[in-house]
Amino acid sequence: MATVTQSTQEVTPSPSPERPGGPGRPLRRLGDRVFSGLSTGSGVAILVILAAVAGFLLMQAFPALTTSPEVLQAQGYGPFLSWILPFAWGTVWASFWALLMAVPVSIGIALFISHYAPRRLAAGLGYVIDLLAAVPSVVFGLWGSIVLAPAVQPLYLWLNTYLGWIPFFAGQPSGTGRTLLTAAIVLAVMILPIITSLSREVFLQTPMLHEEAALALGATRWEMITMAVLPFARAGIISAVMLGLGRALGETMAVAMVLSGAAVVHFQILTSQNPNTIAAVIAQNFPEAYGLKTNQLIAGGLVLFVITLLVNAGARLIISRYKEFSGAN
Amino acid sequence: MSTATTTRNADPLTAGQLPGYTTWVALAGSLLVAGMIDASLLGGFDPGTTAFLGAVIFLPVAYLVARVVQGRRAAADRLATNLVTGAFLLALLPLLSLLWETLSQGLPRFDVTLFTWSMRNVIGDGGGAAHALYGTLYVTGIATLISVPIGLMTAIYLVEYGRGALARGITFFVDVMTGIPSIVAGLFAYALMAIVFGPGTINGFAGSLALSVLMIPIVVRATEELLRIVPNELREASYALGVPKWRTITSVVLPTAVSGIVSGVILSIARIIGETAPLMIAAGFTNSINTNPFANPMMTLPVFVYDQYAHPGVDRIFYNERAWAGALTLIVLVMVLNLLGRFIANRFSPKTGR
Numbered sequence: 075m076a077t078v079t080q081s082t083q084e085v086t087p088s089p090s091p092e093r094p095g096g097p098g099r100p101l102r103r104l105g106d107r108v109f110s111g112l113s114t115g116s117g118v119a120i121l122v123i124l125a126a127v128a129g130f131l132l133m134q135a136f137p138a139l140t141t142s143p144e145v146l147q148a149q150g151y152g153p154f155l156s157w158i159l160p161f162a163w164g165t166v167w168a169s170f171w172a173l174l175m176a177v178p179v180s181i182g183i184a185l186f187i188s189h190y191a192p193r194r195l196a197a198g199l200g201y202v203i204d205l206l207a208a209v210p211s212v213v214f215g216l217w218g219s220i221v222l223a224p225a226v227q228p229l230y231l232w233l234n235t236y237l238g239w240i241p242f243f244a245g246q247p248s249g250t251g252r253t254l255l256t257a258a259i260v261l262a263v264m265i266l267p268i269i270t271s272l273s274r275e276v277f278l279q280t281p282m283l284h285e286e287a288a289l290a291l292g293a294t295r296w297e298m299i300t301m302a303v304l305p306f307a308r309a310g311i312i313s314a315v316m317l318g319l320g321r322a323l324g325e326t327m328a329v330a331m332v333l334s335g336a337a338v339v340h341f342q343i344l345t346s347q348n349p350n351t352i353a354a355v356i357a358q359n360f361p362e363a364y365g366l367k368t369n370q371l372i373a374g375g376l377v378l379f380v381i382t383l384l385v386n387a388g389a390r391l392i393i394s395r396y397k398e399f400s401g402a403n
Numbered sequence: 404m405s406t407a408t409t410t411r412n413a414d415p416l417t418a419g420q421l422p423g424y425t426t427w428v429a430l431a432g433s434l435l436v437a438g439m440i441d442a443s444l445l446g447g448f449d450p451g452t453t454a455f456l457g458a459v460i461f462l463p464v465a466y467l468v469a470r471v472v473q474g475r476r477a478a479a480d481r482l483a484t485n486l487v488t489g490a491f492l493l494a495l496l497p498l499l500s501l502l503w504e505t506l507s508q509g510l511p512r513f514d515v516t517l518f519t520w521s522m523r524n525v526i527g528d529g530g531g532a533a534h535a536l537y538g539t540l541y542v543t544g545i546a547t548l549i550s551v552p553i554g555l556m557t558a559i560y561l562v563e564y565g566r567g568a569l570a571r572g573i574t575f576f577v578d579v580m581t582g583i584p585s586i587v588a589g590l591f592a593y594a595l596m597a598i599v600f601g602p603g604t605i606n607g608f609a610g611s612l613a614l615s616v617l618m619i620p621i622v623v624r625a626t627e628e629l630l631r632i633v634p635n636e637l638r639e640a641s642y643a644l645g646v647p648k649w650r651t652i653t654s655v656v657l658p659t660a661v662s663g664i665v666s667g668v669i670l671s672i673a674r675i676i677g678e679t680a681p682l683m684i685a686a687g688f689t690n691s692i693n694t695n696p697f698a699n700p701m702m703t704l705p706v707f708v709y710d711q712y713a714h715p716g717v718d719r720i721f722y723n724e725r726a727w728a729g730a731l732t733l734i735v736l737v738m739v740l741n742l743l744g745r746f747i748a749n750r751f752s753p754k755t756g757r
Contacts (some may be wrong), residue, residue, distance in 0.1 A: 105650065113557070114569075116560060117560040120577060121573065124580055130594040130595050130598060131587070131591060134594035182490025186487045199491070203494060209737070210730075210733050211680075212677065212705045212730070213501065220712075221500065222497075295483075296483035296484070317582065326680035327680055357683060360684050361683060368602070372594060375590040386579050386581075387575075390579060
């Protein structure tokens with residue numbers, strides 16, 4: 075950043091009073107050069123930081139990826155791919171359940187705030203939901219493991235007894251309630267605000283004329299929403315859900331504090347043997363890790379980084395396409 | 404209900420409509436039935452089960468009543484209204500439960516000792532989070548010092564200078580950067596320190612670097628939005644007086660938006676002050692006060708909460724109490740920052756005249 079500025083200054087020693095480029099070109103003052111250099115440099119610095127995140131992670135992950143499987147096996151780590159796969163599965167599986175619970179509820183909340191709640195209350199209610207986003211994740215973790223897990227444990231027993239024929243609810247239910255489903259509930263609560271606030275924005279952008287036209291034709295409020303609001307907002311909802319997914323995939327503390335996960339791959343979500351997530355396994359093991367183990371965990375972080383990057387970039391692409399082609403206004 | 408509708412049939416405007424109190428009557432009736440089922444059949448009254456059962460009874464009952472009296476479309480509308488309202492109430496449950504538990508379990512240890520003692524040589528009862536408060540102050544402060552200039556200048560670039568591919572690319576990657584998982588930011592800071600200063604370099608500054616990666620995009624987003632709503636007339640008036648562009652930005656654009664920028668910065672501090680995972684990795688754990696961010700691990704408040712919960716000693720209750728008290732402190736801090744940010748934004752925002 076600083077080097078960019080200095081180099082531009084060196085090229086132009088001092089601003090001359092007469093216009094150097096002839097009468098057609100505007101005067102470029104020293105302050106202007108410095109300022110535009112600084113601000114452009116900051117913008118470029120962001121790209122550099124993002125590249126550095128990928129680069130440094132790759133450099134530190136390299137030993138774990140290139141060390142021969144025998145050496146890794148001898149140190150008790152196992153080859154990287156078979157180490158990461160169960161945790162990748164856990165990450166996807168927990169996020170799936172979190173989305174399953176969060177998406178309908180948050181779309182409902184967004185509709186409530188944008189189309190159902192009294193106008194005067196709507197802004198205040200939106201702020202209440204935003205409060206959820208302000209709670210630090212470590213507090214969610216504490217709440218999830220000490221308060222939520224014992225509270226939902228009877229429900230798990232009930233699910234297991236009466237719905238145990240569904241593969242998800244089968245197996246020996248956990249006695250503590252600290253299961254994958256509990257972690258998914260906490261994740262769902264944490265991604266609720268982001269999905270809600272983004273879909274609410276889109277719902278509010280629905281052209282008023284579309285809504286009024288539907289109502290004037292005799293549609294009920296729900297018919298108006300299904301005919302005018304939801305089709306208009308479809309792309310916005312999809313990208314909001316993807317951003318929520320990105321948040322759920324990378325969320326660490328809630329899962330790390332609720333689950334005592336293991337490296338297993340199965341579909342059951344009520345047992346005490348739960349697949350751990352990549353982020354949680356890094357958080358739980360990193361403080362005590364040394365040597366190759368550190369490299370292996372960083373390589374795991376790299377995998378997580380790539381997954382969330384793809385999900386987020388996809389969501390942003392949908393948003394930008396949608397901005398270009400939406401028929402609003 | 405049927406009597407109410409037959410007597411009202413005289414009025415053509417309300418004929419075939421349910422009276423306004425139908426929902427409340429149905430809700431109260433459902434809850435009553437649910438409570439009785441819960442108390443008699445399921446062994447013991449429990450508010451949670453009753454509320455859940457009540458909702459299960461209420462939704463079809465309200466639907467059927469509307470279906471009989473008003474018809475299919477109105478019934479679907481009523482069902483949707485009830486579901487949407489229910490979704491909102493459902494989301495309030497975890498929020499209220501979390502706030503209540505944090506308050507009730509955190510208050511016993513929310514005392515002077517918490518803010519004046521560290522955990523050095525403390526086993527069991529006593530001790531506090533002073534070391535973590537110092538750490539949070541240093542780490543967040545340095546992260547703010549790094550992020551605000553970069554974020555602010557980037558926002559200025561995007562609004563005032565940015566054209567073409569570079570600006571589009573920066574906008575896109577700032578958005579992508581907001582989605583970086585916090586733990587990856589921590590791993591990045593650790594990897595950077597390991598390569599530059601040797602493996603295992605863990606200190607407060609590394610934590611600040613990790614937080615900066617998370618904070619910069621938030622600052623860019625917040626300030627960019629603010630700079631864009633500065634009216635163009637102000638810039639044009641300034642150019643018309645012959646003021647150079649950079650002077651226009653520093654003495655016209657920025658002062659107009661300053662209250663929003665300050666509040667945006669405060670809100671972004673509130674967003675990152677609760678980050679745990681990156682600090683665990685980059686800034687580490689310690690039980691002592693460390694006021695040098697460039698050497699040795701530095702405890703921070705969120706990591707303190709995690710540490711007390713995850714690595715308890717004998718008599719777990721003391722450790723849990725400290726964890727809740729730390730959580731309460733953290734929530735109070737975040738709420739105060741949020742309110743302060745919103746207050747500044749509302750109180751000092753320029754009047755745009757419309």
